Amino acid sequence: xxxxxxxxxxxxxxxxxxxxxxxxxxxxxxxxxxxxxxxxxxxxxxxxxxxxxxxxxxxxxxxxxxxxxxxxxxxxxxxxxxxxxxxxxxxxxxxxxxxxxxxxxxxxxxxxxxxxxxxxxxxxxxxxxxxxxxxxxxxxxxxxxxxxxxxxxxxxxxxxxxxxxxxxxxxxxxxxxxxxxxxxxxxxxxxxxxxxxxxxxxxxxxxxxxxxxxxxxxxxxxxxxxxxxxxxxxxxxxxxxxxxxxxxxxxxxxxxxxxxxxxxxxxxxxxxxxxxxxxxxxx
Numbered sequence: 712x713x714x715x716x717x718x719x720x721x722x723x724x725x726x727x728x729x730x731x732x733x734x735x736x737x738x739x740x741x742x743x744x745x746x747x748x749x750x751x752x753x754x755x756x757x758x759x760x761x762x763x764x765x766x767x768x769x770x771x772x773x774x775x776x777x778x779x780x781x782x783x784x785x786x787x788x789x790x791x792x793x794x795x796x797x798x799x800x801x802x803x804x805x806x807x808x809x810x811x812x813x814x815x816x817x818x819x820x821x822x823x824x825x826x827x828x829x830x831x832x833x834x835x836x837x838x839x840x841x842x843x844x845x846x847x848x849x850x851x852x853x854x855x856x857x858x859x860x861x862x863x864x865x866x867x868x869x870x871x872x873x874x875x876x877x878x879x880x881x882x883x884x885x886x887x888x889x890x891x892x893x894x895x896x897x898x899x900x901x902x903x904x905x906x907x908x909x910x911x912x913x914x915x916x917x918x919x920x921x922x923x924x925x926x927x928x929x930x931x932x933x934x935x936x937x938x939x940x941x942x943x944x945x946x947x948x949x950x951x952x953x954x955x956x957x958x959x960x961x962x963x964x965x966x967x968x969x970x971x972x973x974x975x976x977x978x979x980x981x982x983x984x985x986x987x988x989x990x991x992x993x994x
Contacts, residue, residue, distance in 0.1 A: 786901050810824045823838075860876060
């Protein structure tokens with residue numbers, strides 16, 4: 712066998728090896744097994760577009776552009792559900808050090824609070840007020856006392872009352888209810904705010920429904936959570952489709968490459984046999 716024949720055989724074997732390595736790499740790319748690096752995406756749309764090429768789904772963004780709904784503070788509703796026993800506990804823990812509340816109780820660091828609701832703001836005889844309350848309007852109504860308890864220094868600038876306030880609405884309502892139980896002349900508590908009116912007349916709508924015998928289905932706007940959930944379902948379906956198509960394409964590519972490799976192996980085998988035959992000395 713000549714040097715040229717050996718070079719052909721080694722070249723053919725090298726080509727087969729490269730084809731086999733290529734098949735392994737194609738299989739790894741298509742069916743996984745590589746390293747996945749964590750990447751930050753600025754939005755759901757960016758994530759979907761990056762991970763599912765050609766399958767961009769418009770996912771409504773929620774957050775920054777969402778409409779801000781102003782919460783309405785309803786003192787009357789809080790007072791309806793106020794727990795007087797909880798108010799007493801809060802009072803004993805946070806107020807009783809400076810204030811007595813029993814009728815005829817002595818003034819301490821702060822004035823006695825018996826009958827405080829509905830009274831004038833500097834009504835307790837014998838107590839030296841700082842004068843900060845004189846610049847505020849009205850007496851100790853439910854609303855004024857509620858604002859005072861929330862943040863005394865903000866309600867009356869310059870007050871000598873060193874108390875940060877009660878920032879929990881339900882706790883403040885409970886303390887108000889407790890103060891009212893020691894205030895015989897307390898004004899009537901504010902009523903809860905009326906519920907938002909319902910569009911249309913319910914009775915008229917019911918009558919129309921009875922006459923027409925038709926079922927009315929009221930359109931309900933989806934919540935942001937429902938919108939994201941629906942978009943996630945669509946994204947998952949698109950991902951499954953993309954993976955399936957990639958797998959099919961990869962399988963076809965591997966089959967084609969395998970067939971080519973087999974052809975190369977056959978050609979190499981034939982070439983090796985021919986070379987061996989040529990190298991055999993004739994008798």
